[in-house]
Amino acid sequence: MARHARKKSSTQTYHVVIKGADRQLLFEESKDYIKYLDILEFYKDQLKFEIYAYCLMSNHVHLLLRHPNTVSLESIFRHINTTYACWFNAKYDRTGFVQDGRYYSEPVESDNALLTIVRYIHYNPSKAGLENFPGSGYQWSSFNDYTRKTAGLTDTALVLRLLDTPEQFLAMHRIAPSDDCLDIHKFRKRIPDDVAKDIIQQICSCDSATDFQKLSTLERNKILFYYTKEASRFGR
Structure with missing residues (x-):
C-alpha cells in the first residue's frame, strides 16, 4: 500500500x-x-x-x-x-x-x-x-x-x-x-513501563527488553502468558 x-x-x-x-x-x-x-x-x-x-x-x-x-x-x-x-x-x-x-x-x-x-x-x-x-x-x-x-x-x-x-x-x-x-x-492503555519491567524481571532473568528479545520463541511465550495474568490486575 x-x-x-x-x-x-x-x-x-x-x-x-x-x-x-x-x-x-x-x-x-x-x-x-x-x-x-x-x-x-x-x-x-x-x-x-x-x-x-x-x-x-x-x-x-x-x-x-x-x-x-x-x-x-x-x-x-x-x-x-x-x-x-x-x-x-x-x-x-x-x-x-x-x-x-x-x-x-x-x-x-x-x-x-x-x-x-x-x-x-x-x-x-x-x-x-x-x-x-x-x-x-x-x-x-x-x-x-x-x-x-x-x-x-x-x-x-x-x-x-x-x-x-x-x-x-x-x-x-x-x-x-x-x-x-x-x-x-x-x-493502547497498558500498565506503566516501570511496572511492566519489574514484572518481567520477577518472572525471568532478563534485565532489559533487549535480553528478552534474545530468548527463544517458546521461552518468550511462556513469560508473556504469566505477564498477561499479572497485567490483568491493573485492569488494562
Missing part, C-alpha cells in the same frame, strides 16, 4: 512522535535518555532547527520543532534516528530497527495550536503515572527548561512571549489537555 505524503506546515513547525519498533523500548536506562538528548543537541546546532518542547518516554519521543529553509524535516530525523539506532544497537549488542519505520508528524499552523501541543507534550509523564503533574519529578521533558533561568536544550522565548509571563506558563499547565485535543496516533 502506498504511503500518504506528509502534510506540510506553512510555518515549518511540527509536532513529531517517534515510536520504538514493534512497541519496544527506546530507552533502557538513564544513560540512554542522556545520549538521545546529546544527539538532539548536536544536530540542533548542526542543522539549525529550534525545539519548543520535548518529552522522552520509555517507548516514544515527542518533539515540537521548527526547521529552517535549508534543511527538511526528513533530513533532520534521518540524522537523529540513524545516529541513535547505531549507538543503541552497539551498546546492547543487537541488530535491526530501533525506531518505528515512519515517524508521525503534525503541522502546527497557529500560536494557539503551538501552545496546546506544548501542554500536551508536557502532560505525557502525568498521564503515564510517572509524576503527579508537569514539573513534579519527571526529568526527561522540556518543562523545567521553562521554569529555570537557563533554557538548556529548549528554545523557550517564543512560547514565553506568547504567554507574556512565566506565571501564565504555569497556569496553562494546571488543566490537563483532552486526549482528543490532537489528531495523533493513540497508544
